[in-house]
Amino acid sequence: MALNLDFSFLTSDVIKANLVSTFEYSVQLTAVAAVAGTLLGTLIALMRLSSQPALQRFARVYVDLLRSVPLVMVILWFFLLIPSGFYSTIAGSFGDAHRPELAAVITFTFFEAAYYSEIMRAGIQSVPRGQVFAGYAVGMTYAQCMRLVVLPQAFRNMLPVLLTQTVVLFQDTSLVYAIGASDWLKGFQTVGNLFNRPAEMYLLAAAGYFVISFSLSMLVRRLQAKIQIIR
């Protein structure tokens, strides 16, 4: 045992410069990918359950392909394939200066949609068929029936699973390392390199991710217990 931990170099200036905005970025990435991914995922789940064979096939290929390839591979693919002019088109000079960060947001949205769609599919299938018939019987269209009857229940039934997936997503954002985006982990690494103290910073990174993921999963568990009582 020969590790002398020394955190004295961690002044509030160092933290402010390296660990605050990068943390905000990781949280933003998680939030955007979770919301947009759930919306896109719901759309894909509806395609998968539709009666159109072409839509069904598209949804199945989309989900199966993204779920059989590692996230790192998908991150590399998106960064390679998104044309460099795209970033300035959507966000001007800011976009041009933050290519990896923007690419990560797009990648995670499309990648997580595959996982969220499987959850939403299970959620939609958990709603009794009779409710759809009841919706049609009172004169609702397919879209109304989905929007007003099926999806709200599917979403509520699956909320704990969706949130658990989001905790996993938060941990996975660290993989943007592959394209050098400035996320929280990168912030820890930058400080580690700056003061030649990588061991301290990796341990601190582990502690940071642990505290956030652990407290979030505890909250999810509590929510789950609450929802179970309601039903």
Next chain:
Amino acid sequence: MSDLLAQIKDSATLMCTSIDDPTVYPSCFAPGKGDMTYLQWMLHGWGWTLLVALVALVIALGVGMVIGVMRTLPNKAAVLFGEAWSELFRNVPVLVQLFIWAFVLPEIFPVLKQVSYATLACVGLGLFTSARVAQQVKAGIATIPKGQRYAGLAMGLTLAQTYRYVLLPVGLRVVLPTLTSESMNIIKNSSVAYAISVPELIWTSIQAGEQTSAHGTMYFVATIFYVISALAINRLAVFIERRTRLSTAMGGK
């Protein structure tokens, strides 16, 4: 259309080219020992991916089984240890865990400096996955009615014998399908080992991409290899599930 065909032909030629000089081998495999084509290099990377995944899976199953059983024992300390283990390895990103195995633990335990990063990646990935396996083993044992445990103990079996002959044979069979999906996950997660320079598929495709400026071609080949791995695991999972299904369970024979 002809553009695309030409591009495919170029990519195929590139894969059959030696990684050291511009020689193109018609068979796509360099004859000598000292030389190899890009295709061979990528296959080599695929081999590393599968090797790391397999070793990590063995570690994950062994450790995960022990931790999972601990979480069901009538001993508070064992349960607490098991839960702490699971939470620790589940709530830290796998990339951070591998960095700690490669760059922090060797500072604390100098013995680890002699261990290769590939070995550390296997251990790191194995322990990361052990937390998930433990969760499933625990859930599997929890599906068995409590009466079976009591019956075993009442017959005079020791606790160890009750697990060995009563609980584990049923519990493990119940969780087997989820364990095969875990082996699929471990192949995907092994890709993270590229970050500590283990020469697996991702690492190889990045290196080969840099060397040839043909990133797309290398990523494409790597993606194909990952998809083939996933399909193979999928087939294997169906087969194993059919072989081990309990005749008394729903959908049994």
